[in-house]
Amino acid sequence: MRSGVVIFPGSNCDRDMIVAIRKITGKTPIKIWHKEYDIPNLDLIVIPGGFTFGDYLRCGALAARSPVITSIKNHISRGGTVLGVCNGFQILIEAKILPGSLIRNKKLLFTCRETTLEVQSCIENPFLSGLKIGECLKIPVAHNEGNYFASKDLLKQLKEEGRIALKYIKQKDNEKNYNPNGSTEDIAGILSNNGKVLGMMPHPERAINYLHGGTDGLKFLTNCVEQIIG
Amino acid sequence: MKVIINVSLKDGVLDPEGQAIKFSLNNLGFEHCSDVRTGKQIILNLDQNSETEVLKQAKKMCEELLVNTVIENYEINILKD
Numbered sequence: 001m002r003s004g005v006v007i008f009p010g011s012n013c014d015r016d017m018i019v020a021i022r023k024i025t026g027k028t029p030i031k032i033w034h035k036e037y038d039i040p041n042l043d044l045i046v047i048p049g050g051f052t053f054g055d056y057l058r059c060g061a062l063a064a065r066s067p068v069i070t071s072i073k074n075h076i077s078r079g080g081t082v083l084g085v086c087n088g089f090q091i092l093i094e095a096k097i098l099p100g101s102l103i104r105n106k107k108l109l110f111t112c113r114e115t116t117l118e119v120q121s122c123i124e125n126p127f128l129s130g131l132k133i134g135e136c137l138k139i140p141v142a143h144n145e146g147n148y149f150a151s152k153d154l155l156k157q158l159k160e161e162g163r164i165a166l167k168y169i170k171q172k173d174n175e176k177n178y179n180p181n182g183s184t185e186d187i188a189g190i191l192s193n194n195g196k197v198l199g200m201m202p203h204p205e206r207a208i209n210y211l212h213g214g215t216d217g218l219k220f221l222t223n224c225v226e227q228i229i230g
Numbered sequence: 231m232k233v234i235i236n237v238s239l240k241d242g243v244l245d246p247e248g249q250a251i252k253f254s255l256n257n258l259g260f261e262h263c264s265d266v267r268t269g270k271q272i273i274l275n276l277d278q279n280s281e282t283e284v285l286k287q288a289k290k291m292c293e294e295l296l297v298n299t300v301i302e303n304y305e306i307n308i309l310k311d
Contacts, residue, residue: 058298065295094298101300108246149243149301182244 001229003029003044006072006088008063013049013085013205020205020218021046024225034066043228044081045072047088049142049203059102059145060090069095081126081228082197086143089189089199098190098199099158100150105143106182112142114213115180115202117188118169123162125195126227127220136169137216139202141180141188146201148183148190155184163191166200231276232309233288235296238269243301272296281308 003021007014014031021029021044029046032039039045052063063069069091076082076097084092092098105111119128119135131137150158158164166189168179179186181201189200207217239245245267252266274291276284288306297304 057296061295061298099300101298103244103301104246106244106246108250147244151300182246 001025001027001044001225002040002042003027003046004032004039004042005029005046005048006032006034006068007048008034008050008052008066008091010052010054011048011050011087013087013203016203016205017046017048017085020208020221021225023208024218024222032068034063034068037067037071039068039071039075041078042075042080044083044224045075047072047082047084047091048205049086049088052087052091055145058094060087060092060094063087063091064094064096073097076192076197079194079196083127083224084197084199085203085205086141086146086201089201090145092197092199097197098192099154100148100190102145102201103147103149104145105147105180110142110144111146111180112140113180114138114140114207115188116169116171116178117166117202120164120167121162122165122191123195125165125191125198127191127198127224128165130223130227131220137166137220138207138214139204139217139220140206140213141202142206143181143201146181146183148181148187148201150184150187158190161193163193163195165189165191165198166202231278231281231284233274233276233284234307234309235272235274235288235292236269236305236307237272237297237302238304239267240301240303284308 167186170178204217248266255263
């Protein structure tokens with residue numbers, strides 16, 4: 001599988017993502033610098049987490065206006081697959097590739113901890129289609145602006161179109177802080193209307209080894225690779 | 231020409247920073263403060279003399295980069311010398 005990881009000034013999860021993909025595919029993803037206009041045909045482009053451009057103006061706002069975004073949009077219009085994680089999700093939203101907005105966490109705290117995600121019933125997509133609906137994945141989050149906000153109309157549209165991919169879910173009935181950021185309807189990740197672009201706040205590349213405390217991220221990424229290569 | 235752009239969150243968008251400030255103000259004894267909304271100010275210098283052109287440019291900048299129109303409103307003011 002040919003994959004690439006986009007790097008902006010301030011990206012900091014690029015290496016972890018490269019390690020994770022290499023572990024699964026045996027091939028090292030290419031690094032794509034944000035100033036590149038021409039990127040080769042790839043099966044998967046990942047926009048990793050980080051603090052691109054120091055989170056200045058709004059998280060992901062400046063990265064979303066970088067030259068590479070035009071190439072990514074072309075890749076998407078050719079039916080290409082894109083995964084945006086954390087700051088990568090914020091960039092996809094700022095670039096208007098995914099709808100809605102990611103605002104400050106409800107409790108104003110940078111949250112760095114494991115969350116439990118539930119796979120939602122959604123349109124066919126290369127990220128979750130091999131997993132069971134309702135399946136739970138333990139994947140950590142680490143962000144300050146991950147509170148997904150959508151207007152009522154947009155939320156209705158996302159539901160009708162089956163584009164809500166992942167939600168934070170309780171492990172116990174009395175669990176209160178299962179949603180780390182206060183996102184609307186516990187949304188953790190959403191899909192584009194063709195299902196080929198997924199933006200998610202949790203970091204699968206941070207759960208690929210038992211030493212990380214879990215390997216559900218590896219399970220998620222492995223499934224994603226298997227779905228793409230068919 | 232100097233342009234001041236005030237960016238604020240739209241009504242209905244949660245402003246946790248504003249909420250935190252409000253609670254703090256209430257704790258300080260300002261009980262009548264019932265709501266706080268935060269925003270930001272962006273000051274630009276445009277090397278142009280036509281006010282209409284400056285307004286047009288500033289609006290374009292807001293729509294293309296400075297403002298997230300999904301959650302934010304903006305107001306453009308030209309500062310006259």
